[in-house]
Amino acid sequence: MPKLRLTLAAAPAAVALLAGLCAAEGTADAAVPATIPLTVTNNSGRSGPVYIYDIGTDLASGKQGYADASGAFHAWPAGGNPPTPAPDAAITGPAPGQSTTLRLPKFSGRVYFSYGQKLVFKLTTGGLVQPAVQNPSDPNHDILFNWSEYTLNDAGLWINSTQVDMFSAPYAVGVKRADGTTATTGHLKPGGYQGVLNTLRNQSGGWGGLIQTRSDGTVLRALAPGHGIEAGALPASAMDDYVNRVxxxxSSSTLTVTPFADQPSTKYFGRVSGNVMNFTDSSGAVVTSFQKPDSDSIFGCYKLLDAPNDLVRGPISRTLCAGYNRTTLLTNPNQPDGDAGAFYQDGVTNRYAAAIHSEMADAKAYAFAFDDVGNHESLVHDDSPQGASLTLDPFN
Structure with missing residues (x-):
C-alpha cells in the first residue's frame, strides 16, 4: 500500500510541478466509492476567511488538475512560459467554530488550506507551479497556509499530515472506518505549536533562522532544514560533524542494514573506503555505493542519498536517510533502529524533526521524507473509508 512522502525538496529551487506527486495505482479489491466526504472543521481560533484547494492527479485519466467541492475533476488548461494564472480552484472554508464538507475524488494529491487570502497558483508548459516559500519572491511567501497529502483509490484512503517542507498552521487528519470508528493523527500537544517554535529559537547552531515571520509579526512557518540551507537560513555544514564521525x-567496522521488516534475512553490509560507503550482499558482491553525503542530501533524502524505486539501493538509502536524520548510526550498527527513545540524542542532529516529534500528541510526524521508516509517520489509512476529516487546530 502506498505511503505518501511528497516533498518540494527535489524540485528546482522555486518550482515544484504537480507531476511530482506520487500516483498510487489501486486494486479493485475494495468497494471504494468514486468520492468520499471530507469534513473540514475550523478550530483554529483565527478570524477571517479560510480557503481550501483539492489539487492533484486524477487516477482515472492520469491528468493533473483540481476538484471542486462536489468532487468533480477539472483538468488544468495549458500553461505558458512565463507561467500563466491557473483557474481559481478555491473552495470557501468554514468560519471559526464551524465545519464544511466537500467530496474527495480518486486522486493522488494535496488539500491546501490558507488563512486570510487565496493562494496563488500558476501553470507552466510542464504543469502546476506549487508554492515554494523558501524562495522569498514566491507570491505565497507572506500567506499563512499549509497542506495535507492523500491518495484515494480502489484500495482505500491514505491521508497524512506533513512537515517535510515546513512546519506551519497546525492541523490533524482522520479517516472514518466502516465500523464507525475514526483514526486520527497530526494533533499537537497543548502548547505544542509554540513549543516547536520556541525549541528552534532556543537551539544554537542557527536553527532559529528557519522561522519566517510576516511584517505584521505573524509567524508564517518554520522551513524544513533542507529549505533552510537553500534559503541561507541554516548553515550548510549543519550535519558535517556527525557525517565525519559516521x-x-x-571505516573500521560494518553497518548492517535490514531494510524490509518482513524479510529479516535480506541484509546489506556497509563499509567506508575513502569517500565511498560500499554495500555488499551476503555473497560479498557490491550492490550499491554512496558518496559521503552533505547536510542537504541528508535533510532532503535525495542527491547523494537518492532513493530510486527499486529493491536494493532505494531501501538502503531510505534506511540511511532515517539513520542520519535521527542520528542513530553511531549508537546502533544495525539499522533501522526501532527505539524511538534513541532518536535525536546526538549533539549534532536534525533539531527540526526532533522538535516536531516531541510536540506531537501521538509522537508521529512526517518531519523528513523517509520518516515512515519504522512507522513513525503521521499517516492514517483504511481500505473501506466512509469519510475523511481535516481539523484546523488552535495555534496556542
Whole structure:
C-alpha cells in the first residue's frame, strides 16, 4: 500500500510541478466509492476567511488538475512560459467554530488550506507551479497556509499530515472506518505549536533562522532544514560533524542494514573506503555505493542519498536517510533502529524533526521524507473509508 512522502525538496529551487506527486495505482479489491466526504472543521481560533484547494492527479485519466467541492475533476488548461494564472480552484472554508464538507475524488494529491487570502497558483508548459516559500519572491511567501497529502483509490484512503517542507498552521487528519470508528493523527500537544517554535529559537547552531515571520509579526512557518540551507537560513555544514564521525566509525567496522521488516534475512553490509560507503550482499558482491553525503542530501533524502524505486539501493538509502536524520548510526550498527527513545540524542542532529516529534500528541510526524521508516509517520489509512476529516487546530 502506498505511503505518501511528497516533498518540494527535489524540485528546482522555486518550482515544484504537480507531476511530482506520487500516483498510487489501486486494486479493485475494495468497494471504494468514486468520492468520499471530507469534513473540514475550523478550530483554529483565527478570524477571517479560510480557503481550501483539492489539487492533484486524477487516477482515472492520469491528468493533473483540481476538484471542486462536489468532487468533480477539472483538468488544468495549458500553461505558458512565463507561467500563466491557473483557474481559481478555491473552495470557501468554514468560519471559526464551524465545519464544511466537500467530496474527495480518486486522486493522488494535496488539500491546501490558507488563512486570510487565496493562494496563488500558476501553470507552466510542464504543469502546476506549487508554492515554494523558501524562495522569498514566491507570491505565497507572506500567506499563512499549509497542506495535507492523500491518495484515494480502489484500495482505500491514505491521508497524512506533513512537515517535510515546513512546519506551519497546525492541523490533524482522520479517516472514518466502516465500523464507525475514526483514526486520527497530526494533533499537537497543548502548547505544542509554540513549543516547536520556541525549541528552534532556543537551539544554537542557527536553527532559529528557519522561522519566517510576516511584517505584521505573524509567524508564517518554520522551513524544513533542507529549505533552510537553500534559503541561507541554516548553515550548510549543519550535519558535517556527525557525517565525519559516521565515516570514521564505518571505516573500521560494518553497518548492517535490514531494510524490509518482513524479510529479516535480506541484509546489506556497509563499509567506508575513502569517500565511498560500499554495500555488499551476503555473497560479498557490491550492490550499491554512496558518496559521503552533505547536510542537504541528508535533510532532503535525495542527491547523494537518492532513493530510486527499486529493491536494493532505494531501501538502503531510505534506511540511511532515517539513520542520519535521527542520528542513530553511531549508537546502533544495525539499522533501522526501532527505539524511538534513541532518536535525536546526538549533539549534532536534525533539531527540526526532533522538535516536531516531541510536540506531537501521538509522537508521529512526517518531519523528513523517509520518516515512515519504522512507522513513525503521521499517516492514517483504511481500505473501506466512509469519510475523511481535516481539523484546523488552535495555534496556542
Amino acid at each position: 565515516w570514521q566509525k564505518y
